[in-house]
């Protein structure tokens with residue numbers, strides 16, 4: 001006999017071990033969407049007066065995020081746009097862009113874009129070809145440039161909050177990685193809203209999927225036929241993160257709910273740490289090259305770009 005949904009007489013399509021829930025498609029959608037809205041309320045992620053920029057890469061997390069913002073908040077008259085950064089990776093960036101562009105055209109969503117080539121005069125493909133593709137190297141460069149470009153686009157478009165598709169699994173991995181790297185500053189910098197100082201030209205980054213497991217985002221995308229791109233970038237190197245992903249997934253099978261417990265413990269520690277005293281606006285400087293805000297003399301993006309250009 002098929003297992004039935006907890007809420008109705010239909011067959012269950014998904015089982016969520018941490019809550020012992022069995023749901024049909026409709027009741028899973030209700031559950032998923034109410035947690036999404038509750039996370040936004042609980043962490044006060046944005047309000048009616050905000051103009052939201054949704055960082056959209058074409059992958060499942062950001063496409064589901066854009067879909068939900070459009071579905072739930074358009075009728076509440078909250079303004080938003082999609083922001084796409086073209087990393088310039090052969091046979092990859094064009095495909096991810098197409099997914100985002102088609103969706104935005106169909107749903108009449110404003111799309112703001114730029115590329116690494118345009119902002120820094122070098123693409124991820126060119127960076128990759130200069131390097132020996134050592135573990136993580138290209139992603140380190142690409143990630144720093146992507147963050148910088150997103151920030152520039154957010155400033156240019158004057159969005160008040162930048163939304164990202166980071167989910168519960170991403171956050172758990174980041175917490176463990178920072179902890180085991182003994183990187184206290186970075187450890188405390190993560191959270192549902194990042195940026196612990198109010199920097200004039202840096203938009204707060206918010207994560208409405210902070211309490212949403214990755215597998216449920218994939219299920220929601222599938223149940224609702226949300227388009228996304230799931231091919232890996234040719235430079236994708238995640239050995240370290242993968243190790244933590246596997247560890248957390250194995251732990252979750254044995255002890256369902258562990259991922260929720262981990263982020264909740266983290267939030268409690270963060271609350272107790274009185275963080276505002278650790279970093280203040282006084283630490284801020286202007287980068288000597290791009291003149292944008294940074295805590296160093298030269299920002300990370302300019303430092304990496306100078307390094308690449310010398311090779």
Ligand code: SF4
Pocket residue numbers: 087089124138139140142143233234235236237
């Ligand atoms: S996988 Fe790495 S190199 Fe590829 S787009 Fe993502 S960050 Fe950039």
Ligand SMILES: [Zn+2]
Pocket residue numbers: 005006007008009010023024025026027
């Ligand atoms: Zn049901």
Ligand SMILES: [Zn+2]
Pocket residue numbers: 287288289290291292298299300301302303
């Ligand atoms: Zn700079």
